[in-house]
Amino acid sequence: MKLRKLMFVLPNLFTVTSIFCGFYAITLCAGEATPVHIYQAAVAILFAMFFDGFDGRVARLTKTQSDFGVQLDSLADVVSFGAAPALLVYKWALEPLGFLGLFLSFCFAACGALRLARFNVLAMRNPHGGGGNFFVGMPIPLAAGVVMSMVIAHHVVSGESPSVAMRGPIAAVVVLLSLLMVSTVRYRTFKDLRLSKKSALIFMIVVLSGLVIGTQFHPAYVLVAYSVAYLAMGLIESAFRVGNRLATRKVGGSAGVAAAAAVLAEEDEDEEDEEEERAGSGDGPGYL
Template identity: 80%
Template sequence: MKLRKLMFVLPNLFTVTSIFCGFYAITLCTGEATPVQLYQAALAILFAMFFDGFDGRVARLTKTQSDFGMQLDSLADVVSFGAAPALLVYKWALAPLGFVGLFISFAFAACGALRLARFNVLAMRNPHGGGGNFFVGLPIPLAAGVLVSLIITHHVVFAAPPDESALVPIAVVVGMLALLMVSTVRYRTFKDLRLSKKSALVFMLVVASGLAIAIQLRPAYVLVAYSSAYLSMGLIESAFLVRKRLVARKVGGAGAVAAAAVLEEEDDEVEDDEVAEEAADS
């Protein structure tokens, strides 16, 4: 019995460690943080992503998934992937923009919290959803990962704060990530990925492209390339879904009603997929 209780604690230790990494990143960003400290804060958030990714897997291996773990995971995400990267990007680039930079940084943290709240509501509505193949909106750890990859790459290449000409583009990227988190853009979880010749070929192409980028440019650019590719893939797939809806409306009559019903059912399945996927990772 005692061993079983300890097994329930184990996945939560990974989650708490993720909170510690986020808190440590926040402490590095306080005061007059140097570029090296901001780089270290970005690495701390990267480690938080590692622990956040493993807590759910440990829970599944030990069969200790629980509602408590799901709620704790959401609270940890707010700290490690909401508040910490928002403060980090503010100190790194957006502080010179004054109130605008402060508001955009806040919007990133707020939208991350809104997305997690939306997930918790969906989880309460459907606690027994099916298997998950899609996320609804950009997951907050991946949004934080995009910011972290930019900061790490910039520090490795330039070892200095961003130029004034880059502040507005960075603000646009942060704002876009905030909107994507609360959007209905679908992002694949790759849970349905199976080993086959086609999947092996795609994997080899992804690895080869990363090696090419690392050789031709710098290894740090691989992080930015992969994160940008994932963002683009979700936007492209959602654009195709919108196009299907527009075509269905143009058909008219009963055909349009039936097509719209099918698309609506697909959206409901995506939301159920996300609930099941994130609940399993908690």
């Protein structure tokens, strides 16, 4: 009985460790943070992502999923992948923009909190759901990963603060990430990925592309490339999905209109069901 209770504590220890990494990143960014402090904060968020990715898996492996774990996961994400990266990008590049930089950083944290609140509501609505193949909206840990990868790559390559010319593009990236988190753009989870010839081929392509980028350009760019590729993949798949909808609408006659309406209704229901199913799966913050 005592061993069983200790097993319930184990996944929560991973979550609390993720909170510690996020808190440590915040302390490094506080005050007059140097480029070295900013870089160390980004690395701390990277470690937070590591622990965040394992708490849900440990919970499933030990069969210790609980409502408490889901709520703790969300609170951890607000700290480690909402407040910490928002402060990080503010001190790194947006602080010279004054109130605009402060507001854009706040938007990142606020949209992340909204993303987590939506997840918790769906978890309460469907506590016994199954798995799913898509996220609805960009998961907050991956949005934080984009910010973290940019900071690490820039520091390793230059070792200085971003130039004036870079602040505009960085601000645009922060706005894009904020909008994607609260959007209905669907991103693949890869949770149900099984070993096959197709998956092995894709894995080899991903690895080889990382090797090419690391050898031809700089190893620090590999994280940025993977983050941007995942971000773009969701947008591209959503664009294809919209194109298919428009093509369906062009079917002539009343039968075509009815078919188009049926397809749209079915896809909308699928999106809601997939999000609700993930909410009840006890996967933890890595799936928010």
